[in-house]
Amino acid sequence: MGRESLPRWWYVGAAVLGLGLPTWSQLTSMQQHEWLNSPAAVSHIGDLTGKAKRAAMDYRRFCVGCHGELGDGNGENAAWLDPKPRDFTLGVFKCRSTPSGTLPTDEDLYDTIARGLDRSNMPVWSTLNRRQLADLVAWIKHFSPRWQKEKAGAPIPIPAEPEVTPERVKQGREVYGKLQCSKCHGVQGTANGPSASTLTDDANRPIVAYNFTDGSRPKCGEGDRDIYRMFMTGLDGTPMPSYADNIQPEEAWDLVFYLRTFQPPNQYNRREKEIARQLALPPVDPNVLPQ
């Protein structure tokens, strides 16, 4: 059988790919090196100024195995991790105090590193001191072109937390139904809603909804204000949207109190659990369309 030669375009394409990919990587690396010296490669945490250059060693020691040399989430361990490490080059972050679609504040990144992300391989890095953490925040910012062009968003206002009352918990249940949270999180917060199995992140990778009942820490903090913030800012890069345009702050607090009733007893939900027991609230009806 005679061998047919491959068409010329195939060779041209292979050459472009062969040369282009390393060049692209090289360009990215050079570009990032330039950004390391840019004004964006600093962070401000209170009175502390973090500098990216000082974080090079800590990033290499603690972070590079997952997040990769280029910060693209392609470290040597990435293939084995689920969920995948954050791709810093995109400048998209789940845990923010800023509106959906905007860059997080330096404090947001600082808190995320120090707190770690439960249900992922990101540990709690509380063993690093404040300055090391601030330097790492600056280092993370040097990876993405977004920090060169944009400023961080303004933190959303969070009104003072009202008192927990039975009325508020009941109202929170209404909000849970109205926002159709049960589609992903299930009618009892067990992450078994009808859409749960179809969820994917922005990179089209499967992602699971948060199970309120398993006792795990919410990703972006476990305090009441943290939970409030999560559904008012959304978790960028995931199917969890921001509901800032859909509900009023009062309703958001009601929802916080209702979500607390799903959780096993903890330091935050004693009152909510007591109210839930007294009210014996039935689960929301997923078939009732939101008003």
Added chain:
Amino acid sequence: MTSSRRNVSCGLLLVWLVIGSFPRAQALPAFARKYGLRCSACHEAWPMLNYFGQKFKDNGYQLMNDRDAPIWQNPSYWPIALRITPFWHRESTDKVAVDSASGTGNQRISVSGFDYSGLDILTAGTLAKNISFQLVPSAEETGDFHIESANVRLDNLFHSPWLNLKLGKFELDNIVSEKRTLTLSANGEEYQIYHFIPVYDANIFGQIGDNQVGVEWMGHSLNDRTRISAALMSSTDGNPDLSYGSNSYSAFVAGSRAFDAGKFGVDRVGFYAMFGEAPTTYRTSGGVVIPGSGIGNKTFHREGFVGLFYFGKLDLQVVTQHGWDSAWFGTGYGGFDPSSGDLVLNNTPGTILPPGTRSPTWNGAFVETHYVVNPQLILIQRSEWVRMSQQALAGTPGELGNIDNYVVGFRWMPIMSSRAGFAWHNEFSWLRLAGLAPDGTDLSSNSVMSGFDFDF
């Protein structure tokens, strides 16, 4: 000291240098595999822990997230790691009694060649959330096995990091861990003050560098800045079967506090103390020692301060020690070898100590310096000194048994992934033992080694 005793000491030193097994340090790629972290996350340079690694250990080999329990791991995950070090080394001792046609004289003896260390089988991890374990069967180069560590730890009892209980054979809570030392050569493998025994002294029970059998309570703050522990052990120096006195116990307490040193990192200062009693009288049957029959307990203690100081890429580990043994130990009582049954001196009823006998006392310290060029290259230096401040027997030269030990080296770790660690280790060490040469002068020896240290 008699000439024959010196000859024996000198010969034993040489034998120990040439065939002595290196202490097997603990670095577990099994943990790195479990959590997807590089060696460098937990180790300043493996196997030496950094603050993050110390916190991980103090939490019972847990990151305190939802992935700690083994049930959440891939079924193919097995918490085991192996470590061994093939190497070339040269050992040289300056005054060894050697027979010749003209009689016995002192000569320098130097030997060199290729060699390999013992093997450590390092298994550790969690049996369930907040129940951790460690099992380390260890083989000598000859293949003889012993149990280096075997313990279970109940972590965070009542949800408190201040309540952790460990039972079994374990390393004492030395914040500067000899099991994780970065030095491997024959003269540099040990921290001298962790094993120091004065000349003529027979107290083997006060070696804080040896793993001990007992129970330990340990507590720490959530971020591990403050940590404190107390252990109660049988006075057996980690040997099984209650081979010495069955009613003699020792205790070890340690505490430390870390503080933020700004741009330098996180520093730590602390203390430790070991105190206990051990037998000096052994009952015999037909002249043969009855194992475990030791009575006539006498006391001993060691205490000191510890400091970990970071100055950017440079860090210092400082450990001090003040040691004291009962005069009975100091004059050779209590020294019983359970494997051979040899008993040099027995404190039988009516025994009295020689006139002028005192409790041997000493002071020691070491400063170990590391310069971390980058997470894959570390330069190491250690200087250590032990000085006798009081000898047991009247007429013993005051400096007899003093130690000077200096170590320099570097360790390059081209591979430190979450699957395996590989280091090219190079080291020179020098040791001087005062008054221990056959002619009563100082005995010195040095070691050079270069090898591949790896675990997976």
